[in-house]
Amino acid sequence: MTHIIEMKNVYKSFYTESSEILVLKDLNLTLKKGKILAILGPSGSGKSTILNLLTSLIQPTSGEIMINGKIGYMFQRDHLLEWRNIMDNITIGLEIQKKLDKESLKKIERLLKTYDLWEFRNGFPKELSGGMRQRVALIRTLATNPDILLLDEPFSALDYQTRLLVSEDIYKIIKNEHKEAILVTHDIAEAISMADEVAVLSMRPAAIKNIYEIKLTIEGEKTPLIARKSPEFKDYFDDLWKELDINDK
Amino acid sequence: MTNKQKDTEKSEGYKHFLKEKQKKKYSILFWQVFLSVGFILLWEVMAAYELVNTFLVSSPSQIFKLFITYIADGSLFKHVAISVWETILGFSLGTILGIMVAIILWWSDTVAKVLDPILVVLNALPKTALAPILIVWAGAGIQGIVVTAITISIVTTILSAYNYFIHVDEEKVKMLQSFGASKAQILTKLVLPSNVANIINIIKINIGLSWVGVIVGEFLVSRYGIGYLIVYGGQVFRLDLVMMGVAVLAVCAFLMYTAVNGIEKIYRAKRVTKY
Numbered sequence: 443m444t445h446i447i448e449m450k451n452v453y454k455s456f457y458t459e460s461s462e463i464l465v466l467k468d469l470n471l472t473l474k475k476g477k478i479l480a481i482l483g484p485s486g487s488g489k490s491t492i493l494n495l496l497t498s499l500i501q502p503t504s505g506e507i508m509i510n511g512k513i514g515y516m517f518q519r520d521h522l523l524e525w526r527n528i529m530d531n532i533t534i535g536l537e538i539q540k541k542l543d544k545e546s547l548k549k550i551e552r553l554l555k556t557y558d559l560w561e562f563r564n565g566f567p568k569e570l571s572g573g574m575r576q577r578v579a580l581i582r583t584l585a586t587n588p589d590i591l592l593l594d595e596p597f598s599a600l601d602y603q604t605r606l607l608v609s610e611d612i613y614k615i616i617k618n619e620h621k622e623a624i625l626v627t628h629d630i631a632e633a634i635s636m637a638d639e640v641a642v643l644s645m646r647p648a649a650i651k652n653i654y655e656i657k658l659t660i661e662g663e664k665t666p667l668i669a670r671k672s673p674e675f676k677d678y679f680d681d682l683w684k685e686l687d688i689n690d691k
Numbered sequence: 692m693t694n695k696q697k698d699t700e701k702s703e704g705y706k707h708f709l710k711e712k713q714k715k716k717y718s719i720l721f722w723q724v725f726l727s728v729g730f731i732l733l734w735e736v737m738a739a740y741e742l743v744n745t746f747l748v749s750s751p752s753q754i755f756k757l758f759i760t761y762i763a764d765g766s767l768f769k770h771v772a773i774s775v776w777e778t779i780l781g782f783s784l785g786t787i788l789g790i791m792v793a794i795i796l797w798w799s800d801t802v803a804k805v806l807d808p809i810l811v812v813l814n815a816l817p818k819t820a821l822a823p824i825l826i827v828w829a830g831a832g833i834q835g836i837v838v839t840a841i842t843i844s845i846v847t848t849i850l851s852a853y854n855y856f857i858h859v860d861e862e863k864v865k866m867l868q869s870f871g872a873s874k875a876q877i878l879t880k881l882v883l884p885s886n887v888a889n890i891i892n893i894i895k896i897n898i899g900l901s902w903v904g905v906i907v908g909e910f911l912v913s914r915y916g917i918g919y920l921i922v923y924g925g926q927v928f929r930l931d932l933v934m935m936g937v938a939v940l941a942v943c944a945f946l947m948y949t950a951v952n953g954i955e956k957i958y959r960a961k962r963v964t965k966y
Contacts, residue, residue, distance in 0.1 A: 497869055515869035521862060525884050534880065535870035586870060 444510060446590055446622045447473035447496065452505030454491055465491050467647035469505070473590070473622055478613075480625045480633035483643030484686060489626045491648075493592050496624070511622075514588025518595045520579035522567035528578055529563040535586040546585060553581045557615065572600050573608045580612055584619060591616060591623040597632065609636060609666045630686070634678045635666035642685045652685055654678065749931035754938065757931050767939070774905055774916040775943055777833060781840025781901035786894055788841065789848025796849070797856040797882065798874065814850055818843040819907050831912045840904030844897040851896075855889045856882050891955045898947050902940070917943070 454466040465488040473479045483489050494500045495507060497515055522531045532550055536542040554560040557577050567575060576596065583591065596612065597605040613636055616623050627633050633640045634656055644651045658664065658672040669675065701709075731751050737743045738750030745753070761767035796803040821842060826835035859882050867877050909918025917940045924932030 499865065499868060513869075515866070517862060517866055519862065521860075521866040523863070523881070523884070525887070534867070538867065538870045538872045538876050538880070 445472045445508075446475055446510055447471070447624070448506075448508040449492075449495075450506040450508075452495065452507060453503045454488075454495065454500070455503045464647040466495075466502075467649050469649055471641060471650060473624055474639075476620070476622060477638040478616065478623045478625060478636055480627060480637030480640045481643060482627060482630065482633045482640050482682060482686070483648065484645060485628055487643045487646055488648035489628075489643065490594060493594050493624070493626055496592055509590070511589030512587065514583040514586060514591050514621075516580055516583050516591060516593045516596045519599045520567075520575040522575055522578060522582075524567055527564050527566055528559065528570070531567065531578060532582045532585050535582060539586060541586070546587075549587075550581065550585050553584060556618075557581065557611070571604070573604045573611070576600065576608050577611055577615075580615060584615070584621075589621065591621050593623060593625045595627055596625075598627075598629075606667065613666050630679055630682045631670065631675075632666075634675060634682070635669040640678075640682065642682065654682065746928075747930060749934055753931045754935045757935050758939075761935070770916055770920055771939060771943060773833070773913075774909065774918065774940075775947075777836050777840060777905045777908070777916065778898070778901045778943075778947070780837045781904055782844055782894065782897040784837070785841040785844030785901060786848055786890070786897050789845045789893075790852050790890065792845075792849045793852035793856055794878065796853045797878075803853070810846065810850060813846045818846065819903070822904075822907050822911060826908065826912055833913075835912060836905055836908030836916075839908040840901040843904040844900040847900065848893055848897060851893055852886075852890070855886045859885055887958060888955070891951065891958070895948060895951055898944065898951065902944055906940070 449469055449471040452466055452469040452471075453464070456463045456465060469492070471479075471481075471492070481489055481492060491500070493515070495502055496509065497513055522528075523534070526534070529550075532554075533542055533547075536546050551560070554563055559574065559577060559581070562570060562574070567578070570578065580596075593612070597609050600608055609632060625633065625636055637656055640654045640656060642651045642654070643649070656678060658669055658674050660668055660672050662668075734743075734748070735751045738745050738748070738753075758767070761770075796806065819839075822839045825838045825842060829835040829838040863881055863885075864877055867881055872880070905916070906918040906921070909916040910922045913919045917936050921933050921936035921940075924930065924936060
């Protein structure tokens, strides 16, 4: 079976006038079909570098990156453009790719209606709550029909309650639309509750230290909030906490 | 979701708050009117009783009489029209050309670095010093005056617009790049629209700067315009003419500024919807 994303022996260095910084050292990573992979690491460990490599914003110094599918990027902040209304914010990706047609507008209409934003389509970003803005940002990414979603700490700008609710929403959207996703985060609980696999990064230069497969006993459908209540949640939390703690020393 | 409450829903405290707010507004207006009317009256009275030398400071009524004469023979309109036209040309061309250069600098980091010292020197240089040369080069008519006005406004436009352009949120640039946006698309979809308010501010500053250029240009060459009226009045010791010129100039500049403020208000209102 081919994987959706495969990174093999990836090295990445950044150069400045005064020094050379090795950020990724022999990084290996796979994203399997239908799964959500969380990359958990301390801040400054090179999480964003991995995402930038996957979106080809930067090139690896050496190593191989294979991506089967189109990538959609979701950022830490929603980055909605204040002078565009919600509809125009969502269509910006399609506008740029010159793919704005009836079919894509229909898809957007369906997404907006499914995720309770349809009545706000003519409103402006500042009239929306943080959670709603984040949903709009996700729909903006989904509108361009990506196969794989990269989520770069997508909830860290939100307050705690909103954060739980939005991760619930986003999780459902990802699963409903049958997408694969890589979630980059420093929040252990968030990683366990959302992901099927959690890869732990070491301190810089970063490599994958360990990969945990998350298996929770849950009756019925999994959602992040229900996952937090499962009996194994605490154990995974302790394991991952230790894993990160060791890295700090 | 309406922001405005009906009268019946207002609480006593809120009504009181609104009343106080209104009161304050009126008291400010009163003082503004009082000070300007008081100043003019005092001036008139002191001139009438010859407490001040009317040859040096003229008097409001004398200036007004002159104003009526100039309106009656239509010459004031001609002077005002020419100066206003020169100023509009000056600030619009200065703004447009300046923003175009700023876009080039934003586009190419290398060009920006190469031109940096030139811009710094030009910015530090009082551009009015160039007026005599520019007028010789561009011609002694309206062209020379407009070129002077452009020169004064263009350098600050370039520097401030460039500064605004490079400080656009980099994460937003990355967001557009994640959709595969080209540099031109980043310019038209992010850099320019996110800076509309800043560009309006640049225009406001340029209106003032263009008036400087136009008046200096008219001092040097013209036979028409408000600047000409002022300098002519000065040469023949007609201080009432000088003061009338200055007053007309102030009104013109104020009206232009108000017009731009109106445009800004329309632009701001456009971004709010009501459900």
